[in-house]
Amino acid sequence: xxxxxxxxxxxxxxxxxxxxxxxxxxxxxxxxxxxxxxxxxxxxxxxxxxxxxxxxxxxxxxxxxxxxxxxxxxxxxxxxxxxxxxxxxxxxxxxxxxxxxxxxxxxxxxxxxxxxxxxxxxxxxxxxxxxxxxxxxxxxxxxxxxxxxxxxxxxxxxxxxxxxxxxxxxxxxxxxxxxxxxxxxxxxxxxxxxxxxxxxxxxxxxxxxxxxxxxxxxxxxxxxxxxxxxxxxxxxxxxxxxxxxxxxxxxxxxxxxxxxxxxxxxxxxxxxxxxxxxxxxxxxxxxxxxxxxxxxxxxxxxxxxxxxxxxxxxxxxxxxxxxxxxxxxxxxxxxxxxxxxxxxxxxxxxxxxxxxxxxxxxxxxxxxxxxxxxxxxxxxxxxxxxxxxxxxxxxx
Amino acid sequence: xxxxxxxxxxxxxxxxxxxxxxxxxxxxxxxxxxxxxxxxxxxxxxxxxxxxxxxxxxxxxxxxxxxxxxxxxxxxxxxxxxxxxxxxxxxxxxxxxxxxxxxxxxxxxxxxxxxxxxxxxxxxxxxxxxxxxxxxxxxxxxxxxxxxxxxxxxxxxxxxxxxxxxxxxxxxxxxxxxxxxxxxxxxxxxxxxxxxxxxxxxxxxxxxxxxxxxxxxxxxxxxxxxxxxxxxxxxxxxxxxxxxxxxxxxxxxxxxxxxxxxxxxxxxxxxxxxxxxxxxxxxxxxxxxxxxxxxxxxxxxxxxxxxxxxxxxxxxxxxxxxxxxxxxxxxxxxxxxxxxxxxxxxxxxxxxxxxxxxxxxxxxxxxxxxxxxxxxxxxxxxxxxxxxxxxxxxxx
Numbered sequence: 001x002x003x004x005x006x007x008x009x010x011x012x013x014x015x016x017x018x019x020x021x022x023x024x025x026x027x028x029x030x031x032x033x034x035x036x037x038x039x040x041x042x043x044x045x046x047x048x049x050x051x052x053x054x055x056x057x058x059x060x061x062x063x064x065x066x067x068x069x070x071x072x073x074x075x076x077x078x079x080x081x082x083x084x085x086x087x088x089x090x091x092x093x094x095x096x097x098x099x100x101x102x103x104x105x106x107x108x109x110x111x112x113x114x115x116x117x118x119x120x121x122x123x124x125x126x127x128x129x130x131x132x133x134x135x136x137x138x139x140x141x142x143x144x145x146x147x148x149x150x151x152x153x154x155x156x157x158x159x160x161x162x163x164x165x166x167x168x169x170x171x172x173x174x175x176x177x178x179x180x181x182x183x184x185x186x187x188x189x190x191x192x193x194x195x196x197x198x199x200x201x202x203x204x205x206x207x208x209x210x211x212x213x214x215x216x217x218x219x220x221x222x223x224x225x226x227x228x229x230x231x232x233x234x235x236x237x238x239x240x241x242x243x244x245x246x247x248x249x250x251x252x253x254x255x256x257x258x259x260x261x262x263x264x265x266x267x268x269x270x271x272x273x274x275x276x277x278x279x280x281x282x283x284x285x286x287x288x289x290x291x292x293x294x295x296x297x298x299x300x301x302x303x304x305x306x307x308x309x310x311x312x313x314x315x316x317x318x319x320x321x322x323x324x325x326x327x328x329x330x331x332x333x334x335x336x337x338x339x340x341x342x343x344x345x346x347x348x349x350x351x352x353x354x355x356x357x358x359x360x361x362x363x364x365x366x367x368x369x370x371x372x373x374x375x376x377x378x379x380x381x382x383x384x385x386x387x388x389x390x391x392x393x394x395x396x
Numbered sequence: 397x398x399x400x401x402x403x404x405x406x407x408x409x410x411x412x413x414x415x416x417x418x419x420x421x422x423x424x425x426x427x428x429x430x431x432x433x434x435x436x437x438x439x440x441x442x443x444x445x446x447x448x449x450x451x452x453x454x455x456x457x458x459x460x461x462x463x464x465x466x467x468x469x470x471x472x473x474x475x476x477x478x479x480x481x482x483x484x485x486x487x488x489x490x491x492x493x494x495x496x497x498x499x500x501x502x503x504x505x506x507x508x509x510x511x512x513x514x515x516x517x518x519x520x521x522x523x524x525x526x527x528x529x530x531x532x533x534x535x536x537x538x539x540x541x542x543x544x545x546x547x548x549x550x551x552x553x554x555x556x557x558x559x560x561x562x563x564x565x566x567x568x569x570x571x572x573x574x575x576x577x578x579x580x581x582x583x584x585x586x587x588x589x590x591x592x593x594x595x596x597x598x599x600x601x602x603x604x605x606x607x608x609x610x611x612x613x614x615x616x617x618x619x620x621x622x623x624x625x626x627x628x629x630x631x632x633x634x635x636x637x638x639x640x641x642x643x644x645x646x647x648x649x650x651x652x653x654x655x656x657x658x659x660x661x662x663x664x665x666x667x668x669x670x671x672x673x674x675x676x677x678x679x680x681x682x683x684x685x686x687x688x689x690x691x692x693x694x695x696x697x698x699x700x701x702x703x704x705x706x707x708x709x710x711x712x713x714x715x716x717x718x719x720x721x722x723x724x725x726x727x728x729x730x731x732x733x734x735x736x737x738x739x740x741x742x743x744x745x746x747x748x749x750x751x752x753x754x755x756x757x758x759x760x761x762x763x764x765x766x767x768x769x770x771x772x773x774x775x776x777x778x779x780x781x782x783x784x785x786x787x788x789x790x791x792x
Contacts, residue, residue: 003650004502004505007502012655012659044455044456049451062433063637095639095661095665106527107399108399127656128660131528131657132527133507240455241459242665243665253398254403260409264520266494269637269639269665
């Protein structure tokens with residue numbers, strides 16, 4: 001009687017594995033600045049709680065396996081406002097963007113099939129790939145290029161006979177990179193030439209700060225059913241705990257597969273779907289003020305990094321993450337040390353070690369992912385902790 | 397560019413696949429009595445909505461990947477009240493009992509491994525097995541034995557070198573059978589002798605009407621880490637839409653694997669976990685009155701079946717389902733006909749075709765699953781629709 005190889009191979013989250021040390025630090029009375037996880041502190045819009053409170057059914061019943069129709073309609077309307085021709089029949093509501101990842105891998109890959117992705121990448125792609133028996137083929141993006149795509153030939157070299165899809169994330173977690181339209185076009189051309197799906201995780205669509213506008217996979221009609229959009233309400237409306245996301249595809253066969261996958265787990269949470277309905281009409285002003293706030297935060301983190309001898313990072317164009325190189329040989333050990341042994345005026349900082357965002361062994365060992373999800377004053381104190389922590393760590 | 401074999405093989409839910417015909421019937425003004433799905437009409441306890449309404453955090457944030465600590469503690473306390481030595485470290489909160497099924501299959505099976513189950517079985521075991529690349533080896537239980545277990549030798553014959561677990565459901569969906577203690581002991585002995593997990597889905601634990609008490613997998617300390625309990629709050633407290641369940645195991649390695657699977661999808665819905673906390677102290681009176689109500693309903697359905705020429709069913713001991721044999725050669729076609737072509741005084745009935753609950757082709761074609769989840773007056777009208785429908789169907 002023992003676990004499966006798969007059961008052992010699902011990796012711990014690099015974002016969460018240091019949590020026990022953070023908990024111990026808090027028990028000792030140390031304030032921990034959480035820059036390890038993409039949990040925004042932006043208040044959840046009141047309308048969400050109001051709608052939840054207005055739920056008047058006597059029974060909290062199962063909903064439709066593809067999501068409630070009004071929610072699918074609301075999601076489709078959101079995409080149409082952005083200029084993409086999405087109908088509610090193209091949307092399957094998922095239990096968080098997480099399930100959108102799992103459903104798409106399950107529907108397009110058999111065990112042993114491959115997906116080309118770009119490292120560093122959102123670490124949980126790897127967890128879901130292990131679950132689905134899918135092999136991720138990472139193509140390396142370099143900090144020297146701002147983690148933008150390498151030349152087409154480098155991507156092509158990773159595509160083999162069992163490759164079923166290209167998987168991207170734009171704006172990117174963990175790098176903050178926003179793919180330019182010409183980069184997207186390269187991927188679109190490759191997907192068509194090589195008979196692949198182009199799976200695009202756009203959970204951070206509304207978080208773009210630079211001059212590079214966001215380009216969605218939905219902006220390329222020539223992709224047809226090859227385009228699979230993974231999305232989430234978690235970051236866009238600061239409702240991470242609601243577990244509401246979606247997968248968008250115009251392919252009826254794929255939608256049927258998503259429906260059957262959805263029927264297996266019956267439905268996404270009903271009450272939180274009901275609440276989410278109130279979020280979808282939110283537009284313009286809300287996103288602009290949120291963007292402006294994250295823009296300030298990004299700049300605060302970049303200023304903090306610039307003041308650290310030996311640290312380096314390029315300025316991210318979107319999302320709310322930055323990958324930074326630190327003058328340490330093992331960032332994981334340093335992050336643990338920050339929680340277990342360091343404090344500055346009763347405070348310390350929690351970061352996500354970089355190697356967890358790479359599939360290739362050895363990469364990312366001197367990197368950390370910083371999530372700038374706190375207000376500027378806290379970020380400034382967190383970055384001071386990082387600077388002084390590095391100095392103390394070097395002197396041990 | 398095409399779906400995976402897996403993507404095509406995840407079956408549609410036999411419980412839900414006739415929904416489009418039901419929707420059309422409703423559009424024509426026909427009242428559809430839903431006996432197809434285990435969606436109780438029992439009101440969700442007010443305390444759930446009160447707690448949800450009292451949520452006062454400004455941000456609906458991610459929770460712990462294993463579930464909120466108070467919820468795990470509350471679940472453990474519930475099991476201890478039943479007499480089982482469960483600590484909160486033995487409980488992982490899952491997004492519905494559905495996810496408990498998926499997590500357990502993922503953690504104990506590699507693709508190609510096998511699980512022995514007992515048919516007819518909860519149809520979604522099959523959907524999750526397809527997702528996890530697991531082969532279900534069905535052992536047939538006969539209506540003539542009240543769907544109780546066949547002799548030990550028949551079970552042993554299904555166990556092969558790749559078998560990793562025995563999977564049971566007690567009280568059973570779809571048969572309502574409650575396994576006796578001696579049957580459970582046979583399974584326990586087999587699991588130990590053959591080095592297998594014993595995975596027990598006990599979502600209907602609190603719904604037992606006969607003289608056979610429910611025996612949990614947790615009642616056998618000799619199983620140690622071989623015991624895996626799958627559970628759900630959905631039916632117990634009529635909160636199907638909340639998507640809160642759990643998986644219980646005393647094996648730390650298995651719990652670690654559940655944690656990592658949980659980290660991949662971040663967390664179960666936060667607000668509904670918060671609401672569920674209010675449900676766990678509910679005891680005695682609530683379950684007794686719910687049981688008494690379902691007992692009456694069961695008896696109403698059995699009376700209705702007894703009045704139908706050529707129909708037969710044994711009286712189920714628990715849950716809220718009965719598998720009934722009908723005098724038709726293709727129950728699926730008959731169920732569709734009931735929705736598309738039949739009505740009695742503007743009403744009809746929706747049932748789940750039986751073959752979807754079997755893995756062996758050809759079995760269950762003259763059976764339906766009836767969920768007695770409506771009040772007695774509605775059940776009586778639904779059974780009248782079934783009786784008159786069968787008579788009209790025979791005369792077509």
